[in-house]
Amino acid sequence: MKFAGAMTRVFTACAIVFALASCERPPAPRGQGLWSYWSTDMTPVKITFKRMEPVPGVKLPPDMVIPRAYIKFALPYKWPTPKTMPDVATDVDALVLFLAHDTGEPLAIAERRIANSDPDGVDRRLYAYFNVYYAPTKREPGFTQYEKPPPRPEAWKPGMPVDEDGIVRVESPNGLYKISGCKVSGGEPPRPTLFCAYYARITPRITVGANFADYRAMGGLPFAERVLSVIKKKLCEFSDCSN
Known part of the structure; x- marks a missing residue:
C-alpha cells in the first residue's frame, strides 16, 4: 500500500504507537499496524504545541483539546513509553489525526460502520488522516x-x-x-x-x-x-x- 509505505518512511525516526489498555482496541485499517495510536476512548487530551522561541517560565494554555480517539500520532509522546496518551500533552511538534470524513467521527469509532462497504477492512474512500500545523510552531513547507x-x-x-x-x-x-x-x-x-x-x-x-x-x-x-x-x-x- 503506497500511502502506508510513505507514512512508514516519514515516521521511521519516531516509531510511535499509543495503545489505550483501558478501552476496547478495534483493528486498525490495513497498512497502519504498529504505527498508529488506535483507541475508541473519547476522553479529552489537552494539546499545547511546541514554540519556536519559548519564553522560560511561561505556562501556555492548551492550543487544542482533542478526544483521544482522533489521535494517530502526537510527538514527542513515543511508543512504548508511555503507552497511554496523557491527559496533558505539551511541546507537541507533530500531531496527526484520524477522521471518518463522511460524518466527522474518529475513525476508530466509525470503523465497524464503514467497514461494511469493504470486506477487507475500512473503506479508504471514507476516511482521512491529516497533520495539523499550528503557527507559530511550524508551517507547511512551500x-x-x-x-x-x-x-x-x-x-x-x-x-x-x-x-x-x-x-x-x-x-x-x-x-x-x-x-x-x-x-x-x-x-x-x-x-x-x-x-x-x-x-x-x-x-x-x-x-x-x-x-x-x-x-x-x-x-x-x-x-x-x-x-x-x-x-x-x-x-x-x-x-x-x-x-
Whole structure:
C-alpha cells in the first residue's frame, strides 16, 4: 500500500504507537499496524504545541483539546513509553489525526460502520488522516507558493490542465489549498482508493496536510472541498478558530 509505505518512511525516526489498555482496541485499517495510536476512548487530551522561541517560565494554555480517539500520532509522546496518551500533552511538534470524513467521527469509532462497504477492512474512500500545523510552531513547507491561486471551483475532468509543477491550486471559501500526489498530469489513473495529498490553510493559525481519496474519482474538486470542510469544522470544535 503506497500511502502506508510513505507514512512508514516519514515516521521511521519516531516509531510511535499509543495503545489505550483501558478501552476496547478495534483493528486498525490495513497498512497502519504498529504505527498508529488506535483507541475508541473519547476522553479529552489537552494539546499545547511546541514554540519556536519559548519564553522560560511561561505556562501556555492548551492550543487544542482533542478526544483521544482522533489521535494517530502526537510527538514527542513515543511508543512504548508511555503507552497511554496523557491527559496533558505539551511541546507537541507533530500531531496527526484520524477522521471518518463522511460524518466527522474518529475513525476508530466509525470503523465497524464503514467497514461494511469493504470486506477487507475500512473503506479508504471514507476516511482521512491529516497533520495539523499550528503557527507559530511550524508551517507547511512551500505554503507561500500558492498564496494567490487561480479559482478552480469546477470538477476535474480528464485532460484538465494543472500548474507546471503538476499541483492543483485552489481558492475556496474554506481557505487556500493545493493538491498533489495524484499524478494529475498523467500516469496512474484516478481511483477512489488512491490517496491524494491536500494541503490547506484552515484558519490564520492552523494549516493541515491531509490525505484522503482521489478527488478525480470522487466527483472532482467539490469532493475535496466537502472533506476539507468537515476537517475544518472538527478542528474548530477542538480549538479557537476566531484568530
